[in-house]
Amino acid sequence: MTLPCVPHVRVQAEDFDVAAEIERLAGGRRDVGAVVTFTGRCRDEGGRLAALEIEHYPAMADSQINRVAQEAARRWPLTGLTIIHRFGRIEPGQNIVLVVTASSHRKAAFEAADFLMDYLKSRAPFWKKEHPVQGEPARWVEAKGEDEEALKRW
């Protein structure tokens, strides 16, 4: 493979379809040996959470995700790469984020997906607010030091 693949990036309120996104990268192709998908979903935190509200910075989200996607496409021999990040109200059991990586080689697909999730956590301009089931006030999720630490692996 000579040129990096062109990443497919979407920032949207709507849900996504993992099978359709796998098909987009691998369907009809005979050179794809490995496809990794990562789906991040909303958890109810032991029954405590009614919903997440995801705020984002529209003008920046797309460009930042594209930037990190292009870095992944340069660093690993990917045949395809898709990133979808949702915003708005998301309830437990619903999807938040999808990364799909396709490659001739297993390790490249795994590593690129893992790298991308680390970078999305700490670099993409999204903020989660938790709405509890009970009458407690909503509160913003705090960033974890471990997420920033995770970037040092790359």
Added chain:
Amino acid sequence: MTLPCVPHVRVQAEDFDVAAEIERLAGGRRDVGAVVTFTGRCRDEGGRLAALEIEHYPAMADSQINRVAQEAARRWPLTGLTIIHRFGRIEPGQNIVLVVTASSHRKAAFEAADFLMDYLKSRAPFWKKEHPVQGEPARWVEAKGEDEEALKRW
């Protein structure tokens, strides 16, 4: 989570449906924060390959995959784990193997899927034979030293 999840393992000639397998692990659940899928597919090796023929040791394949699946379920806090390995004739673009891991936590899902693929490569009793497009004779794929090396990471 207290008890390890019970892995779902299948060894079959038929294709699998990634979306259905994600649904099996995560559908209707509110405690799953991360789902990773790895799909291994047959490549045409630059147009050289007409098909793979995958031989397996039926009496051993199921028990070995279950063993490594149970090890993964003990080592990582997974809420669900599925492994499907196909055998028989598989053409370029078709699926060979699927690993799906679900967890509350991203790292657990990634690491367990990566671990499982390393172990399937070197421990599950499957053997690939390549059938070239041209009139050349079929030949058995040779195991790679790097696959054996990869196990030392775990």
Added chain:
Amino acid sequence: MKLVYFAWVRERIGKEVETVTLPADVGTVADLLKWLKERGGNYAAALEHPDIIRVAIDHEHVTHETPLPRDGEIALFPPMTGG
């Protein structure tokens, strides 16, 4: 200069966007955060700990040492929690 705010920075300041005219001695991002904080009230509450505020200039992450542009969009927000 156009300022935009997100998440709890936006909530505490009480607006999403505003246009400000900066004094000549406000040269860097750190200067801007100090100047805003000194406005008091909601600004003092939002920028109580300026070190944790993340900043982007024209949609690119920058450090607090970065010089301000003559014009552009400056975004202030908490550490991100996407993914």
Added chain:
Amino acid sequence: MKLVYFAWVRERIGKEVETVTLPADVGTVADLLKWLKERGGNYAAALEHPDIIRVAIDHEHVTHETPLPRDGEIALFPPMTGG
């Protein structure tokens, strides 16, 4: 003792399964590989490099030092290439 063969071990030996009666001095997996190889012909071709042959006893991977059971299914095959 039931012996089963896979992949190119099966192809070179020319059979999938056979039952053999082992001499008393064939005590380990390594002894078995040596004894089979000394049968010559197809066996010598299949077991030319016994070190690379992988072995399972009753569906469990074993080393070449492993003692043979009194009875059971012993599988001989090349390094695996699944996944």
